[in-house]
Amino acid sequence: EVQLLESGGGLVQPGGSLRLSCAASGFTFSNYAMNWVRQAPGKGLEWVSSLSASGDLTYYPDSVKGRFTISRDNSNNTLYLQMSSLTAEDTAVYYCAKNSAPSGGYWFGPWGQGILVTVSS
Amino acid sequence: EIVMTQSPATLSVSPGERATLSCRASQSVSSNLAWYRQKPGQAPRLLIYGASTRATGIPARFSGSGSGTEFTLTISSLQSDDFAVYYCQQYNKWPLTFGQGAKVEIK
Numbered sequence: 001e002v003q004l005l006e007s008g009g010g011l012v013q014p015g016g017s018l019r020l021s022c023a024a025s026g027f028t029f030s031n032y033a034m035n036w037v038r039q040a041p042g043k044g045l046e047w048v049s050s051l052s053a054s055g056d057l058t059y060y061p062d063s064v065k066g067r068f069t070i071s072r073d074n075s076n077n078t079l080y081l082q083m084s085s086l087t088a089e090d091t092a093v094y095y096c097a098k099n100s101a102p103s104g105g106y107w108f109g110p111w112g113q114g115i116l117v118t119v120s121s
Numbered sequence: 122e123i124v125m126t127q128s129p130a131t132l133s134v135s136p137g138e139r140a141t142l143s144c145r146a147s148q149s150v151s152s153n154l155a156w157y158r159q160k161p162g163q164a165p166r167l168l169i170y171g172a173s174t175r176a177t178g179i180p181a182r183f184s185g186s187g188s189g190t191e192f193t194l195t196i197s198s199l200q201s202d203d204f205a206v207y208y209c210q211q212y213n214k215w216p217l218t219f220g221q222g223a224k225v226e227i228k
Protein backbone atom coordinates (compact mmCIF):
# COMPACT_ATOMS: atom_id res chain seq x y z
CA GLU A 1 0.00 0.00 0.00
CA VAL A 2 1.29 3.44 -0.95
CA GLN A 3 1.86 5.70 2.03
CA LEU A 4 2.90 9.35 1.98
CA LEU A 5 3.57 11.06 5.29
CA GLU A 6 4.22 14.79 5.38
CA SER A 7 6.07 16.52 8.20
CA GLY A 8 7.71 19.82 8.98
CA GLY A 9 4.70 22.10 8.99
CA GLY A 10 3.79 24.61 11.65
CA LEU A 11 3.73 28.30 12.45
CA VAL A 12 6.29 30.56 10.81
CA GLN A 13 6.63 34.33 10.74
CA PRO A 14 6.23 36.31 7.54
CA GLY A 15 9.50 36.35 5.65
CA GLY A 16 10.58 33.12 7.29
CA SER A 17 11.47 29.73 5.90
CA LEU A 18 10.29 26.19 6.39
CA ARG A 19 11.13 22.80 4.94
CA LEU A 20 8.47 20.18 4.41
CA SER A 21 9.28 16.50 4.07
CA CYS A 22 7.26 13.65 2.63
CA ALA A 23 8.27 10.11 3.53
CA ALA A 24 7.11 7.65 0.89
CA SER A 25 6.65 3.91 1.09
CA GLY A 26 4.83 1.10 -0.69
CA PHE A 27 6.15 1.82 -4.18
CA THR A 28 9.42 2.26 -6.04
CA PHE A 29 9.93 5.92 -5.20
CA SER A 30 12.69 6.53 -7.73
CA ASN A 31 10.40 5.53 -10.61
CA TYR A 32 7.80 8.24 -10.06
CA ALA A 33 7.61 11.98 -10.37
CA MET A 34 6.35 13.64 -7.21
CA ASN A 35 4.34 16.74 -6.50
CA TRP A 36 3.21 19.26 -3.91
CA VAL A 37 -0.30 20.72 -3.93
CA ARG A 38 -1.70 23.14 -1.38
CA GLN A 39 -5.11 24.21 -0.16
CA ALA A 40 -5.66 27.47 1.68
CA PRO A 41 -8.27 27.32 4.45
CA GLY A 42 -11.73 26.97 2.91
CA LYS A 43 -10.34 27.28 -0.62
CA GLY A 44 -9.60 25.09 -3.61
CA LEU A 45 -6.54 23.17 -4.69
CA GLU A 46 -3.43 24.91 -6.01
CA TRP A 47 -0.53 23.08 -7.62
CA VAL A 48 2.76 24.12 -6.02
CA SER A 49 5.56 22.09 -7.56
CA SER A 50 6.50 18.95 -9.46
CA LEU A 51 9.74 17.02 -9.71
CA SER A 52 10.69 14.34 -12.21
CA ALA A 53 11.57 10.84 -11.08
CA SER A 54 15.29 11.38 -11.58
CA GLY A 55 15.17 14.79 -9.95
CA ASP A 56 16.52 16.68 -12.93
CA LEU A 57 13.33 18.48 -13.96
CA THR A 58 11.45 20.86 -11.67
CA TYR A 59 8.29 22.83 -12.28
CA TYR A 60 6.68 25.70 -10.37
CA PRO A 61 3.84 28.15 -10.85
CA ASP A 62 4.76 31.83 -10.83
CA SER A 63 3.24 32.23 -7.36
CA VAL A 64 6.10 30.29 -5.74
CA LYS A 65 8.88 30.38 -8.35
CA GLY A 66 12.09 31.68 -6.86
CA ARG A 67 10.85 31.13 -3.31
CA PHE A 68 10.14 27.40 -3.17
CA THR A 69 12.49 24.55 -4.09
CA ILE A 70 11.40 20.97 -4.56
CA SER A 71 13.92 18.16 -4.19
CA ARG A 72 14.10 14.46 -3.49
CA ASP A 73 16.34 11.86 -1.92
CA ASN A 74 15.72 8.65 -3.81
CA SER A 75 17.97 6.70 -1.48
CA ASN A 76 15.73 7.60 1.47
CA ASN A 77 12.41 7.73 -0.38
CA THR A 78 11.79 11.29 0.72
CA LEU A 79 10.45 14.36 -1.05
CA TYR A 80 11.15 17.86 0.19
CA LEU A 81 9.78 21.35 -0.26
CA GLN A 82 12.00 24.19 0.89
CA MET A 83 9.93 27.33 1.31
CA SER A 84 11.34 30.80 1.87
CA SER A 85 10.13 34.42 1.93
CA LEU A 86 6.83 33.13 3.20
CA THR A 87 3.77 35.38 3.28
CA ALA A 88 0.29 35.01 4.70
CA GLU A 89 -0.86 33.89 1.24
CA ASP A 90 1.25 30.74 1.67
CA THR A 91 -0.86 29.64 4.63
CA ALA A 92 -2.39 26.32 3.59
CA VAL A 93 -2.49 22.59 4.01
CA TYR A 94 0.32 21.21 1.88
CA TYR A 95 -0.19 17.82 0.28
CA CYS A 96 2.47 15.53 -1.07
CA ALA A 97 1.15 13.61 -4.06
CA LYS A 98 2.59 10.76 -6.04
CA ASN A 99 2.40 11.01 -9.80
CA SER A 100 -0.15 8.44 -10.75
CA ALA A 101 1.77 7.27 -13.81
CA PRO A 102 5.51 6.54 -13.90
CA SER A 103 5.88 8.58 -17.05
CA GLY A 104 3.82 10.95 -19.12
CA GLY A 105 1.38 13.41 -17.67
CA TYR A 106 1.28 14.84 -14.20
CA TRP A 107 -1.88 13.77 -12.46
CA PHE A 108 -1.93 12.91 -8.82
CA GLY A 109 -2.67 9.85 -6.77
CA PRO A 110 -2.50 8.90 -4.06
CA TRP A 111 -2.05 11.92 -1.80
CA GLY A 112 -0.67 12.28 1.70
CA GLN A 113 -2.91 13.41 4.54
CA GLY A 114 -1.52 16.94 4.35
CA ILE A 115 0.39 19.21 6.70
CA LEU A 116 -0.65 22.68 7.82
CA VAL A 117 1.65 25.64 7.30
CA THR A 118 0.58 28.87 8.97
CA VAL A 119 2.38 32.11 8.19
CA SER A 120 1.61 34.69 10.84
CA SER A 121 3.28 37.05 13.24
CA GLU B 122 -2.13 29.84 -17.90
CA ILE B 123 -5.07 27.57 -18.68
CA VAL B 124 -8.09 28.53 -16.58
CA MET B 125 -10.38 25.68 -15.59
CA THR B 126 -13.98 26.63 -14.82
CA GLN B 127 -16.33 24.21 -13.12
CA SER B 128 -20.10 24.35 -13.06
CA PRO B 129 -22.32 24.40 -11.23
CA ALA B 130 -20.57 25.57 -8.07
CA THR B 131 -23.03 23.58 -5.98
CA LEU B 132 -25.30 20.74 -7.04
CA SER B 133 -28.09 19.49 -4.81
CA VAL B 134 -28.94 15.85 -5.48
CA SER B 135 -30.88 13.13 -3.70
CA PRO B 136 -29.14 9.83 -2.88
CA GLY B 137 -29.49 7.39 -5.76
CA GLU B 138 -29.91 10.13 -8.34
CA ARG B 139 -27.50 11.06 -11.11
CA ALA B 140 -25.08 13.97 -10.81
CA THR B 141 -23.42 15.69 -13.74
CA LEU B 142 -20.55 18.10 -13.26
CA SER B 143 -18.92 20.20 -15.96
CA CYS B 144 -15.40 21.50 -16.42
CA ARG B 145 -14.38 23.92 -19.13
CA ALA B 146 -10.83 24.82 -20.13
CA SER B 147 -9.87 28.23 -21.47
CA GLN B 148 -7.94 26.51 -24.26
CA SER B 149 -7.69 22.95 -25.48
CA VAL B 150 -6.16 20.44 -23.07
CA SER B 151 -6.77 17.50 -25.42
CA SER B 152 -7.72 14.59 -23.11
CA ASN B 153 -5.22 15.57 -20.43
CA LEU B 154 -7.76 16.03 -17.70
CA ALA B 155 -8.21 14.44 -14.28
CA TRP B 156 -11.04 14.50 -11.75
CA TYR B 157 -10.71 14.24 -7.96
CA ARG B 158 -13.13 13.87 -5.09
CA GLN B 159 -12.41 15.49 -1.74
CA LYS B 160 -14.46 14.56 1.28
CA PRO B 161 -14.48 16.93 4.27
CA GLY B 162 -11.26 16.81 6.26
CA GLN B 163 -9.62 14.41 3.83
CA ALA B 164 -7.08 14.57 1.05
CA PRO B 165 -8.35 14.49 -2.53
CA ARG B 166 -8.65 11.15 -4.26
CA LEU B 167 -8.07 10.55 -7.96
CA LEU B 168 -11.21 9.40 -9.78
CA ILE B 169 -10.56 9.82 -13.49
CA TYR B 170 -7.55 10.56 -15.70
CA GLY B 171 -7.19 10.88 -19.42
CA ALA B 172 -10.65 12.47 -19.31
CA SER B 173 -12.41 9.10 -19.21
CA THR B 174 -10.25 6.40 -17.58
CA ARG B 175 -11.26 5.38 -14.10
CA ALA B 176 -8.42 5.17 -11.61
CA THR B 177 -7.71 1.93 -9.78
CA GLY B 178 -10.47 1.02 -7.35
CA ILE B 179 -12.95 3.64 -8.56
CA PRO B 180 -16.44 2.18 -9.00
CA ALA B 181 -18.18 2.12 -12.33
CA ARG B 182 -20.77 4.67 -11.24
CA PHE B 183 -18.13 7.31 -12.00
CA SER B 184 -17.62 8.17 -15.64
CA GLY B 185 -15.82 10.94 -17.43
CA SER B 186 -16.18 12.26 -20.93
CA GLY B 187 -15.08 15.08 -23.18
CA SER B 188 -11.99 16.38 -24.91
CA GLY B 189 -10.57 19.70 -25.96
CA THR B 190 -12.24 22.30 -23.76
CA GLU B 191 -15.42 20.65 -22.50
CA PHE B 192 -15.50 17.83 -19.96
CA THR B 193 -18.10 16.07 -17.86
CA LEU B 194 -17.99 13.92 -14.75
CA THR B 195 -21.10 11.83 -14.23
CA ILE B 196 -21.97 9.93 -11.07
CA SER B 197 -24.75 7.57 -12.08
CA SER B 198 -26.26 6.87 -8.65
CA LEU B 199 -25.06 8.97 -5.76
CA GLN B 200 -23.94 7.16 -2.63
CA SER B 201 -23.37 8.76 0.76
CA ASP B 202 -19.61 8.83 0.10
CA ASP B 203 -20.13 10.95 -2.99
CA PHE B 204 -21.40 14.04 -1.23
CA ALA B 205 -18.16 15.92 -1.45
CA VAL B 206 -16.27 18.51 -3.48
CA TYR B 207 -15.03 17.59 -6.94
CA TYR B 208 -12.10 19.15 -8.78
CA CYS B 209 -10.93 18.92 -12.35
CA GLN B 210 -7.25 19.39 -13.22
CA GLN B 211 -5.52 19.85 -16.56
CA TYR B 212 -2.08 18.45 -17.14
CA ASN B 213 -1.68 19.38 -20.77
CA LYS B 214 0.45 22.44 -20.15
CA TRP B 215 2.47 24.01 -17.37
CA PRO B 216 1.43 25.42 -14.97
CA LEU B 217 -0.89 22.63 -13.93
CA THR B 218 -4.23 24.11 -12.97
CA PHE B 219 -7.32 23.03 -11.09
CA GLY B 220 -10.91 24.10 -11.37
CA GLN B 221 -12.33 26.00 -8.42
CA GLY B 222 -14.26 22.97 -7.23
CA ALA B 223 -17.89 21.88 -7.33
CA LYS B 224 -19.77 20.79 -4.24
CA VAL B 225 -22.30 17.99 -4.43
CA GLU B 226 -24.66 18.25 -1.50
CA ILE B 227 -27.62 16.26 -0.28
CA LYS B 228 -30.96 17.54 -1.48
